[in-house]
Amino acid sequence: MMKRTVDEKRMAVLAFLNRENDFRHHYYNEEMLQYEYLKAGDMRAIPESVRMFSSSELGTLSDDPLRNFKYLFVASTTLATRFAIEGGVDGETAYNASDLYIQQADRCGSIDDLKSLQTEMFEYFTKKSAAAKKKNIYSAHVTAAIEYICGHLHETVRMKDLAETTGLNASYLSTLFKKETGISVTQYILDKRTDTAKNMLKHSDYTAAEISSLLAFHSQSYFSKVFKEETGMTPGEYRSRNYRISFAEDQPDSPEDQDDFGDRASEEDQ
Numbered sequence: 001m002m003k004r005t006v007d008e009k010r011m012a013v014l015a016f017l018n019r020e021n022d023f024r025h026h027y028y029n030e031e032m033l034q035y036e037y038l039k040a041g042d043m044r045a046i047p048e049s050v051r052m053f054s055s056s057e058l059g060t061l062s063d064d065p066l067r068n069f070k071y072l073f074v075a076s077t078t079l080a081t082r083f084a085i086e087g088g089v090d091g092e093t094a095y096n097a098s099d100l101y102i103q104q105a106d107r108c109g110s111i112d113d114l115k116s117l118q119t120e121m122f123e124y125f126t127k128k129s130a131a132a133k134k135k136n137i138y139s140a141h142v143t144a145a146i147e148y149i150c151g152h153l154h155e156t157v158r159m160k161d162l163a164e165t166t167g168l169n170a171s172y173l174s175t176l177f178k179k180e181t182g183i184s185v186t187q188y189i190l191d192k193r194t195d196t197a198k199n200m201l202k203h204s205d206y207t208a209a210e211i212s213s214l215l216a217f218h219s220q221s222y223f224s225k226v227f228k229e230e231t232g233m234t235p236g237e238y239r240s241r242n243y244r245i246s247f248a249e250d251q252p253d254s255p256e257d258q259d260d261f262g263d264r265a266s267e268e269d270q
Helices: 008-020 028-040 045-053 065-086 091-107 111-132 140-151 159-166 170-181 185-203 208-214 220-231 235-242 255-269
Strands: none
Touching: 028 045, 028 065, 028 111, 028 185, 045 065, 045 111, 065 091, 065 111, 091 111, 140 159, 140 170, 140 185, 159 170, 170 185, 185 208, 185 220, 185 235, 208 220, 208 235, 220 235
């Protein structure tokens, strides 16, 4: 009878060896940053991916170095594909691209070739995500305003800044923006920040307070108010229902786990 591949004894041995060798895997938040950039169509995804794929904290999936990087590439491409789809890329297009990249990886004869392919793959999906966000055809001025907003969600975005970026009078830009998008600049910014907050609540371990600060909300209470107005749920409620579900990771199964998770979500709303 075949031995179980994963059991408590083998896990304990591996954990001991990792500690002895001063090794740890990437933290979840560290690994997810590159994919969040990709999903947003943010070109920072590429250098972040290069950094992560060359890190000394990559897992060991095979004793053969080349095969190990091939396995890591497949895992990375799978995640990139899912995030690209969540970013608006057509599913069939994303899956077909994934198949082609993995087929190419299978033919790679060196780790350097795989690293180059990883960079190409990330660039492809990031650009596809960026293009998906421009499906609506806007004027050059409104497009420039949207790109500025999406690139500065972590800081206060002022009409003065948008006017300088687009070269238009602030009042005229405000009118043009609403005419083309159907909503005000302020509402557009809130919508984008809320969308980003939803992703962070689903895919990261950042608290509501940290997310509020990272997305330049005036206060956590204001963030919670806006979030509930936009989604009908508090940040804690949203996280308890959606945490990492896009990766088919189960919600806590046992009553004890459910209670712990609910307690954490409630604490974040306070």
